[in-house]
């Protein structure tokens with residue numbers, strides 16, 4: 001059985017959209033950036049830690065998928081806002097500029113590890129203080145890396161996106177389908193296996 005080691009409703013929906021059978025299991029790991037750890041290394045480490053914690057806790061799981069998403073700008077990592085003031089600082093940093101959204105995915109079994117990482121460039125419009133204050137009131141920013149949700153009202157801030165959209169929402173679907181293919185896990189209700197490019 002495949003287990004998604006996540007409490008994120010977005011990841012659950014995205015993985016379900018691939019048409020795979022899975023169960024979810026939420027794991028509690030420490031999500032803190034190490035000194036001089038870059039965003040790409042950080043997301044890959046956390047995705048693997050989530051997957052390994054899931055594997056340790058679910059003896060019935062053959063495969064466990066863990067994932068992590070973070071926003072990066074100018075070498076600064078923006079995780080989920082801890083407070084409204086933290087959120088406001090993030091929005092001011094993102095205003096009128098292009099940032100990167102990294103998501104890493106790790107798929108582990110007792111014997112094997114497959115992993116991938118995807119980066120998407122997102123360009124924000126200039127945000128007024130009014131936008132910033134009102135958007136917080138929607139409740140949308142609080143549980144999201146960078147303090148916005150591209151799949152919700154946060155989309156109105158996005159002038160341009162370069163790369164994978166599902167990666168920004170929390171699970172890059174093309175790359176995840178390939179990982180599942182590498183693990184021999186068919187998608188689309190067992191009818192399709194997206195084979196890795198080196199097997200085509």
Ligand SMILES: Cc1cn([C@H]2C[C@H](O)[C@@H](COP(=O)(O)OP(=O)(O)OP(=O)(O)O)O2)c(=O)[nH]c1=O
Nearest residue numbers: 006007008068069144145148149150168169170
């Ligand atoms: C930038 C952005 C992030 N996000 C979300 C995706 C992730 O759920 C969240 C980043 O936090 P994560 O720590 O990656 O994930 P999580 O805590 O929600 O879930 P879990 O660790 O249990 O898997 O931000 C959006 O939903 N939309 C966006 O536009």
